[in-house]
Amino acid sequence: MRQATPRIALDRVAAPRVDVREFFALARDQGMTEVDIRDLGINAIERGVPAANVRSAAAEAGVRIISVNALQRFNEWTPAREAEASNLADYAAACGAKALVLVPVNDGSWPAYGERQGNLRVALKALKPILQSRGLIGLIEPLGFHTCSLRSKKAAAKAVAAVDGQSVFRLVHDTFHHTLAGEAFFSCELTGLVHISGVNDPTFWIYPDRVLGGSDNGSQIRALLDGGYAGPFSFELVEETHTLDDLARAFAASVDLIEHGLLTRESV
Template structure:
């Protein structure tokens, strides 16, 4: 069985406590809290209390999301990173997520932004994860570019990458970077005869036999290359997020993945 995790976006309508209860019932090893769901991290609870609630259910705080536009580096971005680091440290989270710009603002080379973040992480155990976004409009589409930038700043101890199966597919990237990968986001696009591009991002569903993102193949490739971390459902389709049978549906998708990989 693959190590299971749950991104809060998949269950965005649940309270923090309800989200943790769901993850526990699903047999997850951890969760990924978010602050872009229209409310603050942990529904405004103190990070230490939120962490205590997670640990009490046997769950790790795998990562906090996110700072967007990390390569639009400026004072605002620096302040956002500093604030995210402080919350993550207080909660004992393992990682934070840094997202590249997908709009038309001027960007700096990723390595310049990472140098700044590296200094902010000095002396901390926290790891910052870069998540390439495969859209044609993205300023950082491929993981190879992220790994190159991390290596350029000597950041192997404080940076990693997120492998997102949907983004990997639409970017047309073939190589996986298991040694650099600290989190894998999984989701599927099952609707036939629609383009696999940015327009489908709001329609990412649970993985089933109709998945067109090659999620099973990507999971197998990552595991064969040595990745031993969690696989976290990050679904954005309202039919998933608002389902009255979310637990059963997520459990069925995890079971399908496990059986298909056997």
């Protein structure tokens, strides 16, 4: 059955400078019960806060941690990457997260498509037992940048099927990267998380402008809901939000914009 309205969540990147308790309270005060946390450098996994403390802070605020973001360069599998994956998976499980986001190599250094797909399958096979043993889902996030080794959700879905990984892996549908990659592929049954972001000009790929609400979010959200996706839609907003005087008000206005747009379109 179609989910009537999006389950809105909040990503840590939208408010990186507050501490974790303030972040959880910000989400709760907006009526959000789900959050994503991440390694941002300035709060590299939550500025060293022990996972148990993050878990208790989430419980006190009444929010659920969807994911820890992210294992970088996951499709370049090495002994060092394996150790990093195990450590991040341990942290994710200990803080109560349900998933670990997997971000591909994004430096333009990759070989032909066939070899990239082979490397991707190697990484997914190696990640399966790491994630399964900790009860985690791996959220694969293709990036729309021309420099990325995995731009396409369709290619990611093909690799998941090739390693029989449907019980372990899901896709991140990022509205920004979907637009940037010019991708028409939706896989609602394999999607595990949606990032609500934005892009005004998909040709300006080096550092595109992202805004609250975005330019194509409504149609993508509608397509995902119509296709049966019932998971969270997480606000993943970048630098434009960090200087706002009233962040909570901006989030509330953005939620209203999206929900009003969906209702208006459905009533036509």
